[in-house]
Amino acid sequence: MLRKLRHELFSTPGDGVLSLGLLSLLVLALVGFLRWAFHQAEWAVIQANSTLFAVGRYPLDQQWRLWLLTTLLVGAAGLSWGLLRAHPRSDREGVLWPRNDRVAAAVLVVLALWLPFALRLHPGIQARWWGLAALLLALRWLAGRHGRQLPSKLLRLVPLIWPATYIIGMVLISGGLGMAKVPPSEWGGLLLTLLAASFAILLCFPLGVLLALGRRSELPLLRWASVVYIEFIRGAPLITLLFLGQNILGFLLPGGLAPERIWRAAWVLTFFAAAYLAEAVRSGLAAVPAGQVEAARSLGLSYPQALQQVILPQALRVALPSMVGQFISLLQDTTLLSLIGLLELLGVARTVMANPEFLGKNAEVYLTLAVLFWCCCAALGLGSRALERRLDPQTIPSR
Amino acid sequence: MTVPVASTSSVMIEARAVEKWYPNGFHALKGCDLEVRRGEVVVIMGPSGSGKSTFIRTFNALEDFQKGQITVDGIALSNDLRNIDAIRREVGMVFQQFNLFPHLSVIDNLTLAPVLVRKRPKAEVSEQARALLERVGIAEQADKFPGQLSGGQQQRVAIARALCMEPRILLFDEPTSALDPEMVREVLEVMQNLAADDITMVVVTHEVKFARHVAHRVVLMTDGVVVEEAPPETFFTTPAHERTRRFLDQIL
Numbered sequence: 001m002l003r004k005l006r007h008e009l010f011s012t013p014g015d016g017v018l019s020l021g022l023l024s025l026l027v028l029a030l031v032g033f034l035r036w037a038f039h040q041a042e043w044a045v046i047q048a049n050s051t052l053f054a055v056g057r058y059p060l061d062q063q064w065r066l067w068l069l070t071t072l073l074v075g076a077a078g079l080s081w082g083l084l085r086a087h088p089r090s091d092r093e094g095v096l097w098p099r100n101d102r103v104a105a106a107v108l109v110v111l112a113l114w115l116p117f118a119l120r121l122h123p124g125i126q127a128r129w130w131g132l133a134a135l136l137l138a139l140r141w142l143a144g145r146h147g148r149q150l151p152s153k154l155l156r157l158v159p160l161i162w163p164a165t166y167i168i169g170m171v172l173i174s175g176g177l178g179m180a181k182v183p184p185s186e187w188g189g190l191l192l193t194l195l196a197a198s199f200a201i202l203l204c205f206p207l208g209v210l211l212a213l214g215r216r217s218e219l220p221l222l223r224w225a226s227v228v229y230i231e232f233i234r235g236a237p238l239i240t241l242l243f244l245g246q247n248i249l250g251f252l253l254p255g256g257l258a259p260e261r262i263w264r265a266a267w268v269l270t271f272f273a274a275a276y277l278a279e280a281v282r283s284g285l286a287a288v289p290a291g292q293v294e295a296a297r298s299l300g301l302s303y304p305q306a307l308q309q310v311i312l313p314q315a316l317r318v319a320l321p322s323m324v325g326q327f328i329s330l331l332q333d334t335t336l337l338s339l340i341g342l343l344e345l346l347g348v349a350r351t352v353m354a355n356p357e358f359l360g361k362n363a364e365v366y367l368t369l370a371v372l373f374w375c376c377c378a379a380l381g382l383g384s385r386a387l388e389r390r391l392d393p394q395t396i397p398s399r
Numbered sequence: 400m401t402v403p404v405a406s407t408s409s410v411m412i413e414a415r416a417v418e419k420w421y422p423n424g425f426h427a428l429k430g431c432d433l434e435v436r437r438g439e440v441v442v443i444m445g446p447s448g449s450g451k452s453t454f455i456r457t458f459n460a461l462e463d464f465q466k467g468q469i470t471v472d473g474i475a476l477s478n479d480l481r482n483i484d485a486i487r488r489e490v491g492m493v494f495q496q497f498n499l500f501p502h503l504s505v506i507d508n509l510t511l512a513p514v515l516v517r518k519r520p521k522a523e524v525s526e527q528a529r530a531l532l533e534r535v536g537i538a539e540q541a542d543k544f545p546g547q548l549s550g551g552q553q554q555r556v557a558i559a560r561a562l563c564m565e566p567r568i569l570l571f572d573e574p575t576s577a578l579d580p581e582m583v584r585e586v587l588e589v590m591q592n593l594a595a596d597d598i599t600m601v602v603v604t605h606e607v608k609f610a611r612h613v614a615h616r617v618v619l620m621t622d623g624v625v626v627e628e629a630p631p632e633t634f635f636t637t638p639a640h641e642r643t644r645r646f647l648d649q650i651l
Contacts, residue, residue, distance in 0.1 A: 090504050090542040289496075289498075291494060291496050291498040292498060292500065294461055294492075294494070294498065295492075295494065295498035295499075295500070296500075296512075297461065297487060298459055298461060298487055298490070298491070298492040298561075299487070299491075299511070299512035299516065299560070299561070299564060300484060300487045300488040300512055300516040300517075300564060301511075301512060301515060301516060302484065305515055305516075309500075309511060309515065310500055313502045314500075314501065314502050317502065391502065393501040393502055393544045393545065393546045
């Protein structure tokens with residue numbers, strides 16, 4: 001270990017000076033940051049407004065619905081995680097608890113135990129977070145241990161829990177079915193950010209694939225329409241489109257689809273991201289050798305079958321990293337919604353900082369925002385890398 | 400070694416005066432004729448760029464052609480898509496670059512088309528697929544992915560994949576040209592065993608030994624023209640054309 005360090009950091013005098021300089025800079029920065037975080041910063045602004053940051057002005061007496069949704073999401077996540085480990089790819093040896101999973105579980109436990117406590121959240125809420133973390137790990141453990149015994153018919157239904165949870169979640173958030181309605185104008189904070197981002201990500205994906213196929217189509221009209229759409233959207237700044245969307249989407253989309261500003265903004269995000277996604281998918285399509293289509297066609301597959309079974313699976317795997325990059329920037333682009341007056345994370349943050357009670361606490365607020373966004377993006381990135389590994393036709397068994 | 404084919408057996412592939420121009424104007428096929436009977440093994444040889452790959456790729460409509468006519472197993476090749484699909488179901492193809500589906504396991508490579516195209520039950524096809532893998536000598540690789548196999552193994556999987564559709568005709572487009580020398584033999588052996596069955600085979604290859612011992616007829620193509628067509632003994636010892644003699648001088 002020591003020898004390795006010495007070899008990597010101090011192999012020549014020049015390297016040594018550089019290493020020492022960088023190390024001392026790092027230490028200085030860290031010490032400065034920690035001193036600020038623990039002595040100067042006043043985290044009361046976060047503690048007092050934690051609910052606002054999380055869900056905006058969502059009515060207090062209806063927030064149990066959001067807790068229920070969080071529980072469902074955590075349950076679905078734990079179940080899927082465990083089942084994925086219980087069913088490794090046919091050519092690989094399964095490891096129930098690979099090192100990455102052990103690290104993730106440990107980080108999760110520390111965060112769930114320490115963060116609510118450090119932020120001095122209400123004891124009831126602290127307990128809920130502990131409960132959620134426990135539920136996640138328990139389901140992960142159970143599904144990993146007993147996932148292999150499940151009948152394969154049941155297993156094939158498992159991926160459906162995600163769309164089901166999404167639909168249930170939409171109902172829970174907006175109300176109806178006997179629950180009080182909560183209009184979109186009262187959604188805010190992280191809830192609104194995640195809602196707008198997930199809506200746009202889910203819908204821009206099929207739209208982007210269709211646009212990419214359209215751009216490679218042999219039908220001139222389809223090809224030209226796709227090219228014009230993609231190049232028009234990519235030539236305009238998102239903020240312009242957002243303002244434009246508030247004004248014209250009401251006329252363009254059929255009546256019930258975009259009555260609220262939030263939905264109009266979410267549609268604009270979707271249309272915007274689809275154009276960029278189409279280009280990512282197009283590069284993936286270009287990477288699939290012509291021989292693959294020929295092999296599929298010579299086996300008698302129709303073009304749609306070849307597309308679905310042979311071309312798209314390979315093209316999307318190649319395009320996956322740049323698609324996830326697109327999703328990550330889409331998530332961050334939701335902050336622009338604050339400029340059209342929506343109270344997503346940044347919008348809430350700006351109202352909090354405008355409150356005379358918390359004047360001058362910008363650093364604390366922005367840092368919290370940055371960490372929240374970083375967590376969401378890191379989750380996306382981790383998920384995509386796991387997916388890449390699972391889909392990679394070349395990889396050797398992972399430890 | 401060569402098995403004579405009864406002259407009464409029916410014609411599986413009939414190509415008459417086939418002409419093809421590529422979009423850039425290149426005249427690739429200049430009136431090619433070929434007749435292949437049921438159970439026959441025909442080897443097409445020729446220098447590279449002579450149009451032999453293009454020719455056999457017209458038999459399952461991977462390439463179109465502008466003049467002439469091709470009839471495969473009684474179905475005339477035309478622009479009718481239903482005819483093309485029907486022909487492709489009966490004609491298997493093995494490619495120089497294997498063209499296995501890298502995102503599917505070996506067994507799924509084999510079962511994909513029979514399940515999707517022939518609508519056969521998955522369990523039944525899997526059983527047949529494992530038997531075919533056994534036959535080409537790689538039963539133990541069924542659950543691996545193509546990228547984890549050697550070139551020779553991949554080509555044998557590709558042959559098994561084509562066989563799994565139970566085609567009446569198998570086309571081979573330079574099946575051993577992309578292989579390391581020591582893997583050529585394992586693939587040729589599989590092909591030789593196939594030839595003993597009554598499947599009809601058209602093989603584009605440079606493998607003289609295979610042509611000598613397995614083919615019923617050998618065809619020489621140069622510059623988009625069928626120059627010579629003869630049984631292997633005649634083809635390799637007393638060819639009728641000067642062009643064939645020059646070609647044989649170069650490769651023997």
